[in-house]
Amino acid sequence: MHYKIGTRGSKLALVQAEFVRDCLQEHYPQDRFELKIIKTKGDKIQNKALSAIGDKGLFVKEIEQELLLGEIHLAVHSMKDMPGELPDGLCFAKAWKREDPRDVLVLREAKSLQELPKHAVIGTGSKRRAYQLQAIRPDIEIVDIRGNVDTRLAKMEAQKLDGIVLAAAGLKRLHREDVITEYLDPNEMIPATTQGTLAIELPTDAAELLEKVNALSDEKTERMTRTERLFLEQIGGDCHMPIGGYATETADGRICLAAIFGNEDGSRLIRCKKTGNDPDDVVQIVVDEMKRQLYENGIFMI
The missing domain is CATH 3.40.190.10 (Periplasmic binding protein-like II)
Structure with missing residues (x-):
């Protein structure tokens, strides 16, 4: 089978996509994997701050369109650039091993x-x-x-x-x-949610390809990724606000989530850190605590 992998054309994006291509090619030598470079809105706008553009899909929309049209079979992104929700018809493969998130x-x-x-x-x-x-x-x-x-x-x-x-x-x-x-210590400088993790995106009906990609995933990274993205989804906010979330696994296998959320000018930053057994429960506890603090600090009403 011949698969096309969509990617942005920046040096880092290409290195990431080449890594995915090479891993897949090594594990599935009977198939052929090649890259297709796609220019996104974020690549075209270089004279504005990202927060001023106000578009969560800045580096992904054009690539996702090609996925939906069948022009490419999968896409490689930085997970931290991905919006909270994917378009209908697309899904993530399970996360591969995370690079340094700091x-x-x-x-x-x-x-x-x-x-x-x-x-x-x-x-x-x-x-x-x-x-x-x-x-x-x-x-x-x-x-x-x-x-x-x-x-x-x-x-x-x-x-x-x-x-x-x-x-x-x-x-x-x-x-x-x-x-x-x-x-920088990630407890002091909490990273962006899923920083250091690759997002491999493909159509929901590509069952055979999804199985191949998932076979190379990392269970711990997938668990932490799910936790951090769930936090991002639950806390809300937008790209004008400072938001960070960093999940780690404790020695006894529990999940620790450290998070930060603030108002647009950074004058009020709310931090919270909680540990638990279930990602959904930990995220809910953190979000509830942060929303309580946000309300008390007058950042927004709940």
Whole structure:
């Protein structure tokens, strides 16, 4: 069978899609897997902050359209870019093993976050990262930057920024760990939900292909992914708000979910961390507690 895999054309997207293609090709040598590059709305808009565009499907809609039309057989995305709900007729395969979910600092001169000078200027396009960073170091100034890893590194130098915040997963997949100055503790800098996890999307009626992809999945990652996406779905909010969620497995096999939610300007950030046996129960406890705190802080009414 000949399968076409849809992907964005950025360097990171291609590395991720090539990884999936190569794994599938290795395990199913009787089949043929090839990539098809598809340009998305997010690729075409480079002069606006992501939060200002206000479209949760910024990097996926065009790819999903080709899936639904049968132009491609499966698609590879970063799971954190995926909207809470998929279009009718599409589904996710079970998650493969997660890459490092942490955020990292890439600093021009300083050796750590705490060593940064007063009023240091840090670049990031993420409100979640910006507001959590300022919660740790209130004096830090944030500037909005967009683009791929190389573009952001170039902007750091050109604009003489003190540093930028990036995802460890992307740098590791691109073999650019050499630029990392400091890994940020995910308990202080809660990652985006499902950061570091690939989303493999395909039509719901592609049972044979789904079975092949699921055979390469990782049970622990699938469980954590389900927990984090369920939290995102239950807490609501939109792309204008800082939202993060990070699920881990405890030594005794339970699920621990750390989450953050805030208002648009980051003046009020709500954190919650709970542990339990069932993903649905843990998420419900976290969401109920956060909504109670949000109500008490006047962020919105429930």
